[in-house]
Amino acid sequence: MAIKSKIAGSQYEDKIHKIGRTTGIIALILIFVVPALISIRYSIFPPISNLMIGMLTISMIQIPICIAEVLTYTPMLGSGGSYLAFVSGNLTNLKIPCAAMCMESAEVKPSSKEGDIISTISIAVSTLVTGTIIIIGVIAIVPLTPILSSPVIAPAFENILPALFGGLGAYWILKQWKLAVVPLSVTVIISMFVAVQPAVLIPICGAVSIGAARWMYKKGWVKEV
Template sequence: MDNKRFEELWFKPVIRVGMVTLLLAAALSFFPVIFLYMKYGVFPPFEVAMKSWGMIAALFGAFYVVEPISYYSVLGMSGTYLSFLSGNISNLRLPCAAMALEVTDTEPATKEAEVISTLGITGSIITNLIGTTLAAFVGAALIKVLPPVIASAFTNYTVPAIFGAVFGQFAIKYPKLAVVGIGIPVILRFTTTLPAWVLIIASVFGTIIIARLFYNMENKSVKS
């Protein structure tokens, strides 16, 4: 299928549905505040609301830019809409999309990857809904009966373990970029006093730039 046909059948419907669902979710997120105001007359002062937003933006503002760009090649357009609507991107949607591409031997950032990653993410959302529902009933009770060491490991090391597995998965395929991807934050961490959000941006965009340089060098060597 050529790019124009694929855009008509895939990208345009995805953008249309994705924009509507995300904007609707954003609007509905204000519903609890509106309900409290209409029912009980409770509403936060504007200054307090803006200060609270500023604190959150200072902590997570870098992710507003970094995550959509750095995850796009794996998630694809439809996967990006699905992931930002459902959440748990880095610890669930991204690994599931990456694994779907891996088992089907699909190259990221291609038309095929758009479809495959979407199927992987959709499956993870359905599974997540079932698992979250079960966890809400039995998860907390299960953690309580586990030995403290095991419970602590679950709560403190699950996300780092997922990140490590995803990094290892891509490191096998792109060993040069793996060195760059982990080298930039390590060097900056021990040689500078930059805040964490600067390290995140430098690591992501630095790796992207160097990956592009590697790509151009390989193309030149193939043509020559």
């Protein structure tokens, strides 16, 4: 029975990686094809030198961040969830919270077979919901523009992400508050003395969180959840 389970798990992983790599390559091609077709259709081509400088500048910032996100999020999301999340986007503000809460509700752990399946299903559903909302938003954007651009509700849009992660963070902090002390302290100290973008803090806080959690676990200050 155990051998059959291992074979089925191996086949599942192989199929996930095959589909994930294929869709990733297709998405990468489309990223370049769409602007290329628009440029050809309207005869608008940016100067090569300016294009290369812009791509190099962005790459210097985004490549380290992307590597850090893959190393940080993949163990949490699993193979299927990772492929879906990185292709569809909106990781930090949608996919990660959705997967984390679904695994918590299902009482499964990340980096497990059950967690991988729950993560994949939750991210797939959130992707479908996001796509549906985007379609509705595109259709309704013109009549809703006066309302959405109103200065009365502008502060609400500016605080959507802090509210989302505030609620999610409070839930996890209450479960293991000791684990939050070090990364929160490091984040506050860095933000006080260095003008840094939130995305840059991802690899820093990820490494600090893992190191601090491991040290506290060895000291016996925290237990496995």
